Amino acid sequence: MGKWTFITNHAIVLSYLAKHPSITARQLALEIGITERTVRTIIAELESEGYIVKAKEGRRVRYGVKAALPLRHSTQLNKEVGQLLKLLGRRAKPISKSS
Numbered sequence: 001m002g003k004w005t006f007i008t009n010h011a012i013v014l015s016y017l018a019k020h021p022s023i024t025a026r027q028l029a030l031e032i033g034i035t036e037r038t039v040r041t042i043i044a045e046l047e048s049e050g051y052i053v054k055a056k057e058g059r060r061v062r063y064g065v066k067a068a069l070p071l072r073h074s075t076q077l078n079k080e081v082g083q084l085l086k087l088l089g090r091r092a093k094p095i096s097k098s099s
Helices: 009-019 025-032 036-048 081-087
Strands: 052-057 060-065
Touching: 009 025, 009 036, 009 060, 009 081, 025 036, 036 052
Parallel strands: none
Antiparallel strands: 052 060
16 A cells, blocks of 8 residues: 555645744755655745745744635635644744735
């Protein structure tokens, strides 16, 4: 039987960024068991779609999750990212949809 999980890497990365907003891509990759390159790709996709925002703090980056945005799948458009994060045991500090 092949290895699969119920939660996508995108959801896991988003969840970790909500809980650990100053985590590095390398730390995140080691924590969840995917490559740093994959983590950076996921972060770029989440940022380009507006689900996260990045702010420089010196040489580091701090991530913010826009919890009020809807999930992307057509069957889940009535659910917010924050609801998923809550289900996964994470909480994101509120960020407005337009930030």
